[in-house]
Amino acid sequence: MASSVAETKELENHSDCCVKxxxxxxxxxxxxVLYHFNLSTATHDFPAMFGDVKFVCVGGSxxxxxxFIRYVASELSLxxxxxxxxxxxxxxxxxxxxxxxPVLSVSHGMxxxxxxxxxxxxxKLLYHARCSGITVIRxxxxxxxxxxxxxxxxxxxxxxxxxxxxxxxxxxGKRVIRSTDLDEQLVQExxxxxxxxxxxxxxxxxxxxxxDFYEGQxxxxxxxxxxxxxxxxxxxxxxxxxxxxxxxxxxxxxxxMCSACGLRxxxxxxxxxxxxxxxxxxxxxxxxxxxxxxxxxxxxxxxxKCLSAPDVP
Amino acid sequence: MASSVAETKELENHSDCCVKxxxxxxxxxxxxVLYHFNLSTATHDFPAMFGDVKFVCVGGSxxxxxxFIRYVASELSLxxxxxxxxxxxxxxxxxxxxxxxPVLSVSHGMxxxxxxxxxxxxxKLLYHARCSGITVIRxxxxxxxxxxxxxxxxxxxxxxxxxxxxxxxxxxGKRVIRSTDLDEQLVQExxxxxxxxxxxxxxxxxxxxxxDFYEGQxxxxxxxxxxxxxxxxxxxxxxxxxxxxxxxxxxxxxxxMCSACGLRxxxxxxxxxxxxxxxxxxxxxxxxxxxxxxxxxxxxxxxxKCLSAPDVP
Numbered sequence: 001m002a003s004s005v006a007e008t009k010e011l012e013n014h015s016d017c018c019v020k021x022x023x024x025x026x027x028x029x030x031x032x033v034l035y036h037f038n039l040s041t042a043t044h045d046f047p048a049m050f051g052d053v054k055f056v057c058v059g060g061s062x063x064x065x066x067x068f069i070r071y072v073a074s075e076l077s078l079x080x081x082x083x084x085x086x087x088x089x090x091x092x093x094x095x096x097x098x099x100x101x102p103v104l105s106v107s108h109g110m111x112x113x114x115x116x117x118x119x120x121x122x123x124k125l126l127y128h129a130r131c132s133g134i135t136v137i138r139x140x141x142x143x144x145x146x147x148x149x150x151x152x153x154x155x156x157x158x159x160x161x162x163x164x165x166x167x168x169x170x171x172x173g174k175r176v177i178r179s180t181d182l183d184e185q186l187v188q189e190x191x192x193x194x195x196x197x198x199x200x201x202x203x204x205x206x207x208x209x210x211x212d213f214y215e216g217q218x219x220x221x222x223x224x225x226x227x228x229x230x231x232x233x234x235x236x237x238x239x240x241x242x243x244x245x246x247x248x249x250x251x252x253x254x255x256x257m258c259s260a261c262g263l264r265x266x267x268x269x270x271x272x273x274x275x276x277x278x279x280x281x282x283x284x285x286x287x288x289x290x291x292x293x294x295x296x297x298x299x300x301x302x303x304x305k306c307l308s309a310p311d312v313p
Numbered sequence: 314m315a316s317s318v319a320e321t322k323e324l325e326n327h328s329d330c331c332v333k334x335x336x337x338x339x340x341x342x343x344x345x346v347l348y349h350f351n352l353s354t355a356t357h358d359f360p361a362m363f364g365d366v367k368f369v370c371v372g373g374s375x376x377x378x379x380x381f382i383r384y385v386a387s388e389l390s391l392x393x394x395x396x397x398x399x400x401x402x403x404x405x406x407x408x409x410x411x412x413x414x415p416v417l418s419v420s421h422g423m424x425x426x427x428x429x430x431x432x433x434x435x436x437k438l439l440y441h442a443r444c445s446g447i448t449v450i451r452x453x454x455x456x457x458x459x460x461x462x463x464x465x466x467x468x469x470x471x472x473x474x475x476x477x478x479x480x481x482x483x484x485x486g487k488r489v490i491r492s493t494d495l496d497e498q499l500v501q502e503x504x505x506x507x508x509x510x511x512x513x514x515x516x517x518x519x520x521x522x523x524x525d526f527y528e529g530q531x532x533x534x535x536x537x538x539x540x541x542x543x544x545x546x547x548x549x550x551x552x553x554x555x556x557x558x559x560x561x562x563x564x565x566x567x568x569x570m571c572s573a574c575g576l577r578x579x580x581x582x583x584x585x586x587x588x589x590x591x592x593x594x595x596x597x598x599x600x601x602x603x604x605x606x607x608x609x610x611x612x613x614x615x616x617x618k619c620l621s622a623p624d625v626p
Contacts, residue, residue, distance in 0.1 A: 023538035032534065035594045036423075036526075063406045091598075093376045094423065110349075110407065111426025113562050117526045123536035161483040170474040171528045172540055172548045211524075213349075213430045215484045221345070223436035223574055225336035227485055235485045249426050261536055281348045285404075 017133055019126040020262045026124060034121040038092040041128050049088075050129035054102040055303050056122065056136045058115070059295075060250070062087075062096035062107040068139065068296045069098035069105040075300045076101055076307065103303060108138075108250065112211060115250040119257045126263075135186065135264045137302075139295035142207070142248040143217060144271025145240045149283065150291045152200060152298060154190050155182060155207040155267035156243070158251035161216060163208070163242040167256040180209075180255035186266045193302045200294050205245030207267060209252035217247050219279040236275055246271050268295040330446055332439040333575045339437060347434040351405040354441055362401075363442035367415040368616050369435065369449045371428070372608075373563070375400075375409035375420040381452065381609050382411035382418040388613045389414055389620065416616060421451075421563065425524060428563040432570045439576075448499065448577045450615075452608035455520070455561035456530060457584025458553045462596065463604045465513060465611060467503050468495060468520040468580035469556070471564035474529060476521065476555040480569040493522075493568035499579045506615045513607050518558030520580060522565035530560050532592040549588055559584050581608040 026032060031042040039046075057072075059065050066085065073079040078101045088097040095118055098105045106122060108115040115138075126134055144151055157165045158180040167178045187204055194202035214222025218232040239247075251267045258265035270291045272281050281288070339345060344355040352359075370385075372378050379398065386392040391414045401410040408431050411418045419435060421428040428451075439447055457464055470478045471493040480491045500517055507515035527535025531545040552560075564580045571578035583604045585594050594601070 021536050023533075023535060025533045025538060026536075029534065031593075031595070033593045033595045040595075061406050093374050109422045109424075109427055110430060111422075111424045113424025113524050113526070113529075114422055114427050116524075117423060120527045120535040120537070127536075162486050169525060169529065170523070172531055172544055173475050173551075210483070211426050211429075212482060213426070214433045216426075216482065218485055220336075220338045221342065222336060222433040223334050223339075223440075223570065224433070225338060231485055238486075257536065280344075280346045282344070282346045282353075 017262055019123060019131050019134060021123065021127050022260050026127070032124060032128065034125060036092065036094040036117050037089045037097065037121050037125070039089070039125070046125060046129040050104065050125060051131060052102055053099070053104045053126065053129065053131050054133055054135065056104045056106065056134060057139055057299060058106045058108050058118070058136065059139045060108060060110050060141070064292060065096060065105045065107045066098055069100050069103065071296055072103050072105070072300050072303060073100040075304050102307070111249045112209070112253045116253045116257065119254065123257065123261050123263070136258050137265070137299050138250060138254050138267045138269070139299050140248055140250065140267070140269040141272050141292060142246040142269040143273055143275045144246050145236055145244055145275055147203065147245060147271050147274060148201060149271055149273050150200060150294065151271050152194065152202040152294050153207060153246040153269055153271060154187055154202060154204045155251055155269070156187060156204050157182065157206045158209050158255040158267065159206050159242070159244065160252060161208065161210045163239060163244065167252040178256040179259065180252045181259045182255050182266060183264045186264055190266055190268060190298065190302055193305060194298050197298065197301055199297065202298065203245055206243040207251045207269065208239055208244045208247045210247060210249055213249065217275070221279045233276070247275065268298055270294045330575055332436060332444055332447060334436065334440050335573050339440070345437060345441065347438060349405065349407040349430050350402045350410065350434050350438070352402070352438070359438060359442040363417065363438060364444060365415055366412070366417045366439065366442065366444050367446055367448065369417045369419065369447060370452055370612060371419045371421050371431070371449065372452045373421060373423050373454070377605060378409060378418045378420045379411055382413050382416065384609055385416050385418070385613050385616060386413040388617050415620070424562045425522070425566045429566045429570065432567065436570065436574050436576070449571050450578070450612050451563060451567050451580045451582070452612050453561055453563065453580070453582040454585050454605060455559040455582040456586055456588045457559050458549055458557055458588055460516065460558060460584050460587060461514060462584055462586050463513060463607065464584050465507065465515040465607050466520060466559040466582055466584060467500055467515060467517045468564055468582070469500060469517050470519045471495065471522050471568045471580065472519050472555070472557065473565060474521065474523045476552060476557065480565040491569040492572065493565045494572045495568050495579060496577045499577055503579055503581060503611065503615055506618060507611050510611065510614055512610065515611065516558055519556040520564045520582065521552055521557045521560045523560060523562055526562065530588070534592045546589070560588065581611055583607045
């Protein structure tokens, strides 16, 4: 990767950067059970299992994250004939986790609460494993606004359903607001990777993160709907005017938690449909399957490029 | 089941009660793709597949919901040697669905957004299948407050993290509040079933539904924690004083959506630990596995009792 002296310095700094928890209690715990991963510091050697991890890719579906680890293994020439990638979280069906070389691939289910549980345990896992220089990328699916289906969106800013770059949470009964900053440099690097590949349309835009797929995203086809097509169009057009190019259900808490814990993070989602033109995801299975590979190809290329760059350790 | 004339009338009324959508658009759609179930009205005969369903049980984990259908099949003497229960949602790993006789068992993942997507599509499925007299029960796991681990809580009222019996949602950028009423009669019937069984402690109490498992439930062992043990204890004790006996992550939207669509609904969760005494779920696997069977046994007994009652069609 061609990079200026300043960029190189930044990358080097990043590579030294340890995962930090925002919780002093964890360091004093004798054992830490990561319940939803079915892993514990008392029964698993985290530094040996995960100490070499540099890239963590997360996505909703377990089977997609398994497909991703196979793909990355092949891209990085780390695959061997007949090689399998066992689920590290075998024994639970809450999440699935796979690893090859410096890449960890983890599923997170759907929605903010589901990815938040996973991120709490993932960040503690990386901390216990004494990892440094970690980049975390969500590779997902989304609804697009004003984009051809199949377009990929790299998130500039994750915003809430009121278009604000905030993540609101209730802690001990009180509302807490956190910022949803993502790494600008990483957005640029990923954009360059998409240009290198030149296989599909990629845009940088804001991503709206909602708590519901139907009413929460203005769909007209849920079990409940108390508004009109006109109301929906107005909402989506206002979102477009606010720089929003896609809608999904995990980016805000993902950005907030990674940022708080010093993890370089990005969100790369393919759009399965244009929400200005409809609500139902009714494209043929093969078409949707190919769309879902696009963020994997972009991020696979990014990881390969990072690892082959002479100036990155 | 012994029931008064008034109760019988109520049950008969319930049995005639069709699933109603709160959305006039669905009736006019040529095809309805239930994307996250991988089912469509154009490719599947919903009345033939699901028309006889009377009980829908939902829970977070796919493997637990498969175990439940096996258990219910055996309880209702509907099992045959070597019988398998194929996943009706094969082709997607978002949710898993199983059926035996009048019982449907569906997984919903973790958290409000994940169960909400499933409920939108489940309620439309029941509507398209022209089902009537449906009872929906969530059988789940939870953290208890002031209860012996393994105790089962039947939810009187689902409340939010501020202890209010409300579900707040953002629709088209505006906050909407819905009530989280559950069926009182059903709470009584389930309580009676637990007394019939007499196998484990069961209480009726309020259930707090949060958007996060760590900070959102006052845990001290997440990746982020900016409060003290004392703050946590005060919060949980205030929750106890407000009648809350357990904490989970799905009940409020479950109650709100079922109530809006005329579905008789209940929440039955086992408590895996007493949150006043700790945060980590570190009981041995076999102990937790047995706990998780308790809501299944209670609800399995309830279904069997309902089906054998002479006054219920």
